[in-house]
Amino acid sequence: MATRKSFEVAIVGGGPAGLLAAILVAKTGVKTICLAPRPKSIDRRTSALMRGSLDILSDANVLETLLSLSATLDVIRIIDNTSHVFRGPQVEFDSAEIGGDPFARNFHNTDLVKVFHEKARSIKNLTICDDAVVDIHPEDDCVKLDTESGLTVSVKLVVGADGRMSPCRKAAGISAKISKLPQSALVFNVEHSRPHENVSTEFHRNAGPLTLVPLPGDNSSVVWVETHDEAARLNKLDTDDFKDFLSDQSFGVLGKISETSPRAIFPLSNLSVSNVGRGRIALVGEAAHVVPPIGAQGLNLGIRDAATIADLVSKATKSGTDLKQCVDEYSRSRRRDIVTRSGFVNLLNRSLLSDLVPVQILRSSGLAALAKIAPLRKIAMKTGIGPQV
Numbered sequence: 001m002a003t004r005k006s007f008e009v010a011i012v013g014g015g016p017a018g019l020l021a022a023i024l025v026a027k028t029g030v031k032t033i034c035l036a037p038r039p040k041s042i043d044r045r046t047s048a049l050m051r052g053s054l055d056i057l058s059d060a061n062v063l064e065t066l067l068s069l070s071a072t073l074d075v076i077r078i079i080d081n082t083s084h085v086f087r088g089p090q091v092e093f094d095s096a097e098i099g100g101d102p103f104a105r106n107f108h109n110t111d112l113v114k115v116f117h118e119k120a121r122s123i124k125n126l127t128i129c130d131d132a133v134v135d136i137h138p139e140d141d142c143v144k145l146d147t148e149s150g151l152t153v154s155v156k157l158v159v160g161a162d163g164r165m166s167p168c169r170k171a172a173g174i175s176a177k178i179s180k181l182p183q184s185a186l187v188f189n190v191e192h193s194r195p196h197e198n199v200s201t202e203f204h205r206n207a208g209p210l211t212l213v214p215l216p217g218d219n220s221s222v223v224w225v226e227t228h229d230e231a232a233r234l235n236k237l238d239t240d241d242f243k244d245f246l247s248d249q250s251f252g253v254l255g256k257i258s259e260t261s262p263r264a265i266f267p268l269s270n271l272s273v274s275n276v277g278r279g280r281i282a283l284v285g286e287a288a289h290v291v292p293p294i295g296a297q298g299l300n301l302g303i304r305d306a307a308t309i310a311d312l313v314s315k316a317t318k319s320g321t322d323l324k325q326c327v328d329e330y331s332r333s334r335r336r337d338i339v340t341r342s343g344f345v346n347l348l349n350r351s352l353l354s355d356l357v358p359v360q361i362l363r364s365s366g367l368a369a370l371a372k373i374a375p376l377r378k379i380a381m382k383t384g385i386g387p388q389v
């Protein structure tokens with residue numbers, strides 16, 4: 001027989017965006033449930049989280065535990081390794097030029113989820129269930145959720161953090177525009193003989209960037225964006241051939257390389273929605289937006305989504321307003337950030353893929369200006385045109 005339970009807010013999804021939303025929403029004091037089925041596979045990605053995101057993790061009381069598991073990004077080096085006729089010079093964004101605080105910290109996604117999960121379990125007014133939602137019924141005064149194990153939950157607000165296929169998005173009647181990109185990202189970790197010195201290096205190549213991101217010790221995570229065929233070919237290479245090819249393509253910046261994790265492939269796409277909320281359902285993380293892994297924007301956006309909805313829940317609770325009011329406000333306040341950041345990432349990606357000479361000239365002269373003119377570089381860093389904080 002089905003068990004019925006009432007909560008104020010339900011978070012659907014136990015990825016990093018969902019668990020963080022659950023912690024932040026529960027921190028406001030409302031009775032919260034997070035329906036978070038265990039992941040079916042290991043997420044081998046890492047996430048570089050910018051200063052603003054780190055502040056939010058600190059507010060959620062999870063940053064301290066995560067610090068020793070992460071490495072800082074103090075310098076971001078961009079090397080134009082395209083075969084375009086017009087190529088830009090090497091540009092280095094150094095956080096020392098704008099006060100010295102690192103641009104970001106790089107975390108294993110598995111560490112983020114583990115630490116968020118542990119924190120979530122310690123919060124009294126937050127119930128965490130290893131249970132998937134199978135049916136969502138939006139009604140006027142509540143949303144009813146049926147789960148795989150036979151639980152029926154009735155809530156005033158649903159935070160849909162259920163990833164790119166998002167059943168919550170569908171139940172809210174929000175349609176998504178999805179475009180598949182002609183690229184895949186190959187993801188893996190390496191150990192190396194030369195220290196990374198907390199420099200993240202991006203080789204901009206014709207099919208996308210090859211990015212080496214610092215991890216603790218002499219370790220780095222690699223995100224290698226290529227055409228689907230080339231990514232599949234690289235994925236099949238035996239270890240020695242693969243290491244040699246990576247050393248060659250990254251000009252030996254990390255010295256001698258050994259792989260420390262299996263490789264994983266992510267076909268890339270864009271997903272956008274016109275509204276990130278409707279009725280009593282608000283979407284956070286990849287349920288609301290998917291961008292290619294260029295400029296490390298995806299989860300940073302998801303973390304700001306989580307903080308915004310929690311903030312609105314807090315205000316509504318204090319003023320005694322129906323939590324439904326949060327959804328329109330959430331949708332309005334997240335629009336600009338999501339549209340600008342997604343637009344920036346797509347522009348950068350298209351400028352690499354473009355065969356148009358004017359686009360290549362614009363790109364290379366932009367890099368040249370940033371390389372030569374220190375005040376311009378500082379403006380770029382502070383306004384987020386360069387490394388986005």
Ligand SMILES: Cc1cc2nc3c(=O)[nH]c(=O)nc-3n(C[C@H](O)[C@H](O)[C@H](O)COP(=O)(O)OP(=O)(O)OC[C@H]3O[C@@H](n4cnc5c(N)ncnc54)[C@H](O)[C@@H]3O)c2cc1C
Pocket residue numbers: 012013014015016017018035036037038039045046047048049109131132133134161162163164167185187223266284285286287293296297298299300301302
């Ligand atoms: C190669 C690569 C590198 C990246 N690097 C960075 C980076 O450096 N910095 C950065 O900010 N971002 C980065 N990103 C983006 C980042 O990885 C994603 O934004 C983030 O992992 C998405 O988290 P999420 O919680 O929104 O979604 P997910 O992790 O997909 O979680 C969704 C959850 O919903 C659950 N779910 C689905 N259906 C149901 C249901 N019916 N009931 C209950 N639960 C359900 C799933 O089980 C899952 O746990 C990268 C992405 C890629 C592809």
